[in-house]
Amino acid sequence: MSRFEIVGRSVRSGASVPFDSEEWSEAAGGSKDAVARRSIPAPEIPIPQQGKLGQLAYLPAWFIGARFMGKTNPLQTVLFVSNHCNLACKHCDASTHSNTMSKSYDQIREELEYSYSIGSRFVDFEGGEPTIWHDGHYGINDLISLARNIGFFSTTVTTNAQLPFDGLEATSIWVSLDGTREYHDQIRGAGTFDRALKNIAASGHKAVSVNMTINCINKDCVEDLAHMVAENPHIKSISFSFHTPYPGTEHMMLPWDQREQVLDKIIAMKKAGVPIMNSVSGLELMKTNDFPKDCWVCNFILTDGTRLSECPGKTVGICDQCGFGMGAEMRSVFQFKPDTILAGLDLRVS
Numbered sequence: 001m002s003r004f005e006i007v008g009r010s011v012r013s014g015a016s017v018p019f020d021s022e023e024w025s026e027a028a029g030g031s032k033d034a035v036a037r038r039s040i041p042a043p044e045i046p047i048p049q050q051g052k053l054g055q056l057a058y059l060p061a062w063f064i065g066a067r068f069m070g071k072t073n074p075l076q077t078v079l080f081v082s083n084h085c086n087l088a089c090k091h092c093d094a095s096t097h098s099n100t101m102s103k104s105y106d107q108i109r110e111e112l113e114y115s116y117s118i119g120s121r122f123v124d125f126e127g128g129e130p131t132i133w134h135d136g137h138y139g140i141n142d143l144i145s146l147a148r149n150i151g152f153f154s155t156t157v158t159t160n161a162q163l164p165f166d167g168l169e170a171t172s173i174w175v176s177l178d179g180t181r182e183y184h185d186q187i188r189g190a191g192t193f194d195r196a197l198k199n200i201a202a203s204g205h206k207a208v209s210v211n212m213t214i215n216c217i218n219k220d221c222v223e224d225l226a227h228m229v230a231e232n233p234h235i236k237s238i239s240f241s242f243h244t245p246y247p248g249t250e251h252m253m254l255p256w257d258q259r260e261q262v263l264d265k266i267i268a269m270k271k272a273g274v275p276i277m278n279s280v281s282g283l284e285l286m287k288t289n290d291f292p293k294d295c296w297v298c299n300f301i302l303t304d305g306t307r308l309s310e311c312p313g314k315t316v317g318i319c320d321q322c323g324f325g326m327g328a329e330m331r332s333v334f335q336f337k338p339d340t341i342l343a344g345l346d347l348r349v350s
């Protein structure tokens with residue numbers, strides 16, 4: 001097998017990572033140019049930053065404003081950087097991997113400044129595949145330092161982990177694992193599971209967690225994956241969401257009775273000490289999805305630049321079929337469920 005030795009495969013600045021050419025062309029959809037680029041310092045942004053004390057004070061102030069004063073400022077931003085992707089997963093809306101739109105660094109800076117100005121303090125970079133985003137010499141690490149300079153308390157990147165991500169400077173990293181090897185590869189493509197596990201182990205990052213999106217293909221391996229995660233020293237925890245039926249992917253949704261059975265298994269594992277990020281209160285709410293939604297806690301900025309004050313699922317009209325764990329967790333926070341508040345602090349306060 002020939003190996004590329006020159007082009008950096010890592011998001012680390014300038015790092016050159018040996019990578020099988022066959023693996024690369026498969027993982028990158030044949031585009032060697034799609035690699036995350038050299039990191040260069042972000043310009044200073046003239047927005048005053050909050051120190052650690054200010055950050056600690058911000059969360060209770062935000063909560064009191066939201067819970068008792070009717071304020072609806074977002075706390076978190078989900079920012080889609082492009083729809084370029086090196087995979088084409090079965091469950092993913094085709095528009096998110098059509099490789100037609102990628103934002104410029106300046107556009108993302110404006111979007112971050114806007115989100116910060118309306119109250120958001122946490123940002124999750126999404127795609128497409130965010131680790132392959134680039135604009136000239138700017139790569140994903142430049143967006144992370146940009147967000148920090150603006151004043152965001154922490155940054156998250158959600159990735160399919162098909163490229164090495166050692167050197168990725170996000171506060172926390174979510175790797176999407178949609179099952180044990182057989183199931184994950186069925187959804188995401190042959191070899192994607194082993195590649196993701198290899199890159200997780202090599203990353204050296206202290207806060208790598210995984211997210212499993214449960215659907216009608218992978219529903220039977222939930223427990224096996226959770227136990228595998230528990231035994232993996234490189235993975236901190238696992239979170240669970242269910243497939244949300246965006247147009248064209250409705251057939252992947254798990255029927256409600258099966259969803260409830262899976263949730264009971266997850267709750268039992270959580271109570272037995274398996275490192276599951278979702279709280280028991282949030283998991284219970286997910287069984288029926290019958291609760292008032294507080295999804296304004298996140299603002300979303302889509303790949304085409306559309307700025308939404310709530311999840312895109314609301315625009316599509318599928319809130320009643322939502323599978324995202326976040327909605328239930330937010331509801332539990334506002335109901336003062338202590339297990340959810342502790343889970344949220346563990347996730348957000350390092």
Ligand SMILES: C[S@@+](CC[C@H](N)C(=O)[O-])C[C@H]1O[C@@H](n2cnc3c(N)ncnc32)[C@H](O)[C@@H]1O
Pocket residue numbers: 085091092093096126127128129130158159160174175176211213241242243244245246249323324
């Ligand atoms: C759209 S991907 C983008 C980031 C990256 N490419 C990845 O796969 O992790 C973000 C997350 O959304 C999940 N996802 C995609 N389509 C979904 C759907 N219809 N319902 C619920 N989750 C979905 C993916 O499994 C992944 O965990």
Ligand code: SF4
Pocket residue numbers: 085086087088089092093096097127128129160
């Ligand atoms: S889930 Fe992520 S990796 Fe898979 S096609 Fe969608 S954006 Fe790409």
